Amino acid sequence: MDPPSEAAWEDFSAEAHRILDDTIAQMQHVREQAVWQPMPAAIQAAIAEAPAPIAERSLGAVYAELASRVLPYTSANRHPRAWGWVRGQGTPVAMLADMIASAANAHVGAGFTAPVHIEETVLRWLAEALGMQGAGAAEHAQPSGILTSGATMANLLGLAVARAAKAGYDVRQEGLSGRPRMLVYASTETHGWAAKAMELLGLGRRSLRSVAVDAAGRVQIEPLLRQIAADRAQGEQPFALIANAGTVNFGAVDDLRALRALCDEQDLWMHVDGAFGALLKLAPRYASLMDGLERADSVAFDLHKWMSLPFETGCLLVRDRAAHHAAFAAEAAYMEWSTRGVLSGGLSFANRGIESSRGFKALRVWMQLSVHGLRKHGALIAQNMEQAEHLEQRVLQHPELAMLAPRAMNIVCFRYVPAGHARTAAQLDACNREVVLRVQESGRFLISGTTLASGDYAIRVSITNHRSRLEDFDALVEWIVEEGRGQSARLL
Known part of the structure; x- marks a missing residue:
């Protein structure tokens, strides 16, 4: 080889x-x-029908195939005008880090090798940046953490820690059979990971209590308290609350301070889904939007969103190091702990999650932060917030555009509304769906759409792009209005 x-x-x-x-x-x-272009059917077929390679080929020939058939048709996240869903763009420094990490081929699951120390270091940096270092009681002054494939896995692990910590018995040994139903509470705006996590943890979807939100998309405290009381009266066991630090639809932030007080009063584990919003802590001007996050029992977030790192880079931080370890620690004769040799220090990260085999993804975080620093990342996050405000003002000022949800952070939800004539909601939804598709297919911008709690379909622009400029958003507004007029005439 x-x-x-x-x-x-x-x-x-x-x-x-x-x-x-x-x-x-x-x-x-x-x-x-081009921001994005569809893959031609002929190229799709060539890839799908290619026989398994038997004989050797030159690296040059394989790269030529890659350059012509694959690279032009990726999901376009790195382009300055890519604002679809919530995605980062990758950076040159992180690209080099991945190359170095792949060459080193380090295993970062056990022992105290240099890559393990690197991951411990970046986790400490992130805990400090989010204010979790030293937050809470003295025994929690040194939080735990682990890098994951993304926030979905980080959220799942955080809920698993909560289940083990709050069960009141050895749930890992005994399981859930014959016990009161263990319940988790979350708002109706919580991401779909929560339902999947409930399934995987054996709790079941029926054990996820969805609570209504207010006009700003934040979970309502009084209905939440009533639901908890009603469940306890039925003999159920509430054990955790999922708080949102930036909902996926339009970036709403729950009242994290109030929820911390509620969790203390009700003896619930407070887990924060901060998939992209948690990193707002890096931007001094906007950090107050995350007040209370630092007192969560666990926080999950993505570095491949608002820190622009490549996929896959998620993170879980747990305030109680002992609780984190207790949820996953395992022993095996073939992974015997030792004070010397390669496995000195034990299973380290393998005892903080479900994966034993783990790559050196911490290097991309360490190199990017070491080269660019936290201050620059905070400035770029603040820049995105200002760009979202700029886009919001452009929408508010345009007679053919309408905001559909309050802008809490970096996500702007709006739609095209043709001037002069009344239209049904269904007609407006159809028009705006077509606008989103045509904007994507134009290759000039990447945006997405969503259906809000109101039932209205919205054009959704999520800004986590460090390469964007204000003029890009001005161009987007012009393009959407032009497309909207065309679709209005055709569909309405």
Whole structure:
């Protein structure tokens, strides 16, 4: 598998340098490229029907196929005008870190090797940045954490810690059979990960209590308290609350301070889904929107969103280190703890989650923060907030555009409304769905759509892009209005 000779290594090095140069050039000139383009049917078929390779091929030939058939048709997250869903763009430094990490091929599940220390370090940095370092009682002054594939996995692990900590018995040993139903509370705006987590943890979807939100999309405290009281009266066991620090639909932030007080009063574990919003703590001007997050029992968030790191980079922080360890720790004869050798220090990260095999994804975090620093990341997050405010004002000022939800953070939900004539809700939904698709297919912008709690379909612009400029959003408004007028005339 390695080049078989010195000459072959030299050929490989030359080809590798060419690929790296091409990749850097693609990133450098990404603004000049289409944001997204559909994959032609012929190329889809060529990939889908390709036989399993038997004989060897040259690296150059394989790269040429990759460059023509795959790279032009990715999901376009890195473009400055990509604002669909909530995605980061990747960075040149993180790209290099991934190359180095892949070459090192480190296992970051057990032992106290240098990569384990790197992950411990970045987790400490992140806990400090979110205010969790030293928050709470003295025994919790050193929080625990783990890097994950994303916030879905981080949220799942956080809820597993909560289940073990609040069950009142050894739930890992005994399971849930014959016990009172363990209940979790969350708002109706909570992301779909929560229902999946309830299934995977054996709690069942019926044990997830969905509570109504107010006009700003925040969970309502009084209905929440009534639901908890009613469940306890039925002999059920409430044990955890999921608070949202930026809902997926339009970025609403629950009252985290009030929910912390409620959890203390009701003896509930407070888990915060901060998939993208948690990192607002890095921007001093806007950090107050996250007040109370630092006192959560656990927080899940993504670094491949508002920190622009490549997929997959999520994080779970747990305020009680002992509780985190107790939820996952396991022993095996073939992974015996030792004070010496490769496994000195035990299973470390393998005892903080469900994965034993773990790669060196911490290196991309460590390198990016070491090169660019937390201050720059905070400034870029603040820039996105200002761009969202700018877009909101453009929408409010335009007679053919209408805001559909309050802008809490960096997500703007609005739609095109043709001037002059009344239209039914169904007609407006159809018009705006078509606008979103046509904007995507134009290759000029990447936006998404969503259906809000009101039932209205909204154009959704989620801004976590460090490469965007204000003029990009001005161009988007013009394009949407132009497309809206065309679709209005055709569909309405």
